[in-house]
Amino acid sequence: MGAPPPAAPPEPGPRRRRVLPIALAAALVLVLALVGVAVVRPGPVADWLGDEPADRKTAQAAEPAPVAVLAGADPNAPRPTPEGVRAALEPLLGQEILGSRVNISVVDVDTGDPLYTRGGDDPTVPASVTKLVTAVTVLAARGPTYRIxxxxxxxxxxxxxxxxxxxxxxxxxxxxxxxxxxxxxxxxxxxxxxxxxxxxxxxxxxxxxxxxxxxxxxxxxxxxxxxxxxxxxxxxxxxxxxxxxxxxxxxxxxxxxxxxxxxxxxxxxxxxxxxxxxxxxxxxxxxxxxxxxxxxxxxxxxxxxxxxxxxxPLNRMVDVMISDSDNIVAEALARQVALARNQPASFEGGAAAMDAVVAELGLPADEIDLADASGLSRDNRISPSLLTDLIVLAGNGSRPELAVMFGGLPVAGWSGTLADRYDTAAKAGAGVVRAKTGTLTGVHALAGVVTTADGRLLSFAVLTDRVPPVDSDLPRRALDRVVAALAACGCR
Known part of the structure; x- marks a missing residue:
């Protein structure tokens, strides 16, 4: 989508990373299970969004019983090692189709320990992965039950x-x-x-x-x-x-x-x-x-x-925004963050309010710079490590209202913007990856959670914003292979 990208953005200077002070426990897995990481087959989109007219309920009653898609993560599973993760990922990060800059962060969700980073603290064009920040900030600012x-x-x-x-x-x-x-x-x-x-x-x-x-x-x-x-x-x-x-x-x-x-x-x-x-x-x-x-x-x-x-309620609107990557809903939710923080309900006010809420949540606010909430703007910058920290924070139980964001994350090979992905070479990720996608001309991104072959839950973010001008399906599949490598290995 979009016109050919402008010249590649300048390489950002080195930034000192603020480590997120979180001690995670097995309770994370329970939170994720409640909101849909250890989930059953997603039903019709209408079911996710709320009450339906009476004349549709009879038809929905005939739906078959749901079947499992994502297995629950095992908090006692063997822990991956940084060396094992590096061995799984690095052969794939040099794929020419991904361009000259691939920034990535991988974190063990149960411990919060970083497992791999490459340009992890560098603000990068995130495309629609921006919507993860939109989700967390509006849930923090307004709460999941707020209605407009x-x-x-x-x-x-x-x-x-x-x-x-x-x-x-x-x-x-x-x-x-x-x-x-x-x-x-x-x-x-x-x-x-x-x-x-x-x-x-x-x-x-x-x-x-x-x-x-x-x-x-x-x-x-x-x-x-x-x-x-x-x-x-x-x-x-x-x-x-x-x-x-x-x-x-x-x-x-x-x-x-x-x-x-x-x-x-x-x-x-x-x-x-x-x-x-x-x-x-x-x-x-x-x-x-x-x-x-x-x-x-x-x-x-x-x-x-x-x-x-x-x-x-906002929890349902967040689901819609993330599962279908709804840009207009995203921009509306950012203005709710602005209103909650006494900022003008505008692109500029929404971006400023979202930045402020990121800082309030203890996330590295120096690693984010927003122009919009949907990710359509090429002026947005977010670091992969901020995204992995945000995902961990949303799932560790300290802010239960933030866990709502997991409910809308597409399931690889099954739902939302990942429904038609993770086949062939990336098949190991089908059903065990749940992530937000991001695509602009020359920009591809993926961030979410993945369960390893040993049952360990990892948070990941892979952002690449210097992709050569090719069919967009090719870099998407290359990104899927990167994440599928995490799903296929114990990484020890």
């Missing part, structure tokens, strides 16, 4: 309804929305009609003022805003700005996550809301909600709340 509100209030003039975007990218128009279980505009419209009583809506104003700054990150490749993997980021949108939800659902089922996106998602959502209220779409304009006035009886006064719907 979308509100409707009375406008300044009679019959005016103001819809106030709260930053929910999964908001649907009706029950046919892209994200099962999402909040819906038809529910909000029903609340508005009830609150207005006999007053007929005549105008819809869209208030997206919660967000500020540019709607596209300046570091994005030129084709990203129009190529279907990105969109304008606005505080009000439906179905992550998709304009053809039935088609998007069909394409998504076949592993194609690009979609047609609205050029102005906020106004598109406002027009959908207007149609539900019986308001002409040419009566939809941008504006701001008036401050709430004291109630005086009769019709709701300016600023009075007419209705509210709430998003899926």
């Amino acid at each position: 509100p979308t509100r409707a209030v009375a406008g300044a003039s009679p019959g005016e309804v103001v819809i106030v975007g709260g930053g929910d990218p999964t908001l649907a128009v009706d029950k046919q929305g892209f994200y099962p279980g999402a909040a819906r505009l038809d529910d909000l419209a029903a609340q508005v009609r009830k609150a207005l009583g006999g007053t007929k809506p005549t105008k819809v104003t869209v208030d997206g003022s919660l967000y500020s700054g540019p709607v596209h990150e300046p570091g994005w490749d030129p084709d990203i805003p129009t190529g279907g993997y990105g969109s304008a980021i606005t505080a009000l949108m439906t179905d992550a700005a998709r304009t053809d939800v039935p088609r998007a659902k069909r394409d998504d089922a076949n592993g194609n996550h690009a979609a047609q996106r609205a050029r102005e998602p906020d106004l598109a959502a406002g027009r959908s809301f207007a149609r539900l209220l019986g308001v002409p779409t040419d009566a939809v304009k941008r504006g701001k909600a008036p401050a709430a006035a004291d109630a005086t009886g009769g019709a709701p006064g300016p600023g009075a709340e007419l209705g509210k719907v709430e998003s899926l």
Whole structure:
């Protein structure tokens, strides 16, 4: 995806690594099992996302019993040695297809001990692996049960309804929305009609003022805003700005996550809301909600709340973001981090807030520099060792809310963005690797957990950002072979 990459970024200078002060125990394995590392076969995506309409539950009841995919790690398994890991990996790191810079970190999850590093502390272009940082920071800042509100209030003039975007990218128009279980505009419209009583809506104003700054990150490749993997980021949108939800659902089922996106998602959502209220779409304009006035009886006064719907809880949105590498959801979650840390809800504010939360968590904040939360920006830099430390922190039980991020990690050869990978030469990794992928033109990355042949759980991150211009499937398969080598060995 994207235009040919610019000249390779300059080699970063040496950085002194801050060791994460964590003593891990067997409890980690229990945490990972609870959130899906020792898991059963993932069911339909709808099941992962929450409650389904009643008419679908009968069909789902016919699903066969789940079967095991990832075996639970054994905390008593023999420990790999640095020498053994080096012997397994180094013959594969020189693959020409991976380019001139392959930075990697491997850590024993149970002990927290580093097993192998090569450029491990060097900030590297991470692509969509950035979403692991987005997941951890939003879970730390907001908590897994937080829901994003979308509100409707009375406008300044009679019959005016103001819809106030709260930053929910999964908001649907009706029950046919892209994200099962999402909040819906038809529910909000029903609340508005009830609150207005006999007053007929005549105008819809869209208030997206919660967000500020540019709607596209300046570091994005030129084709990203129009190529279907990105969109304008606005505080009000439906179905992550998709304009053809039935088609998007069909394409998504076949592993194609690009979609047609609205050029102005906020106004598109406002027009959908207007149609539900019986308001002409040419009566939809941008504006701001008036401050709430004291109630005086009769019709709701300016600023009075007419209705509210709430998003899926953040734990489910994190699952969606990671399993399908959903860029628009990622950017929305970063703005929730910004709001929780009193920063502007913008690309810049989200990045600053995420950096701050990384430092609060005791991670090496000098090894991360973000421009966006999705990983679409080539200006992002994250070190492999920060990623492995982050994965260990999320699983060691000290911050149980962070363990939610494991639930959405794709399973090699089975689900998400790893569903069609780890065959042929990388087959040893199928079912024992769970990881986040990252791809831009010239950039490929993989970070997650892998269980060795002896049953030892390892955290890994492999980032390469100087890949030659070739079919992107080739460097992905080369990365898979690197991680599969960890799965195939005891590394002792």
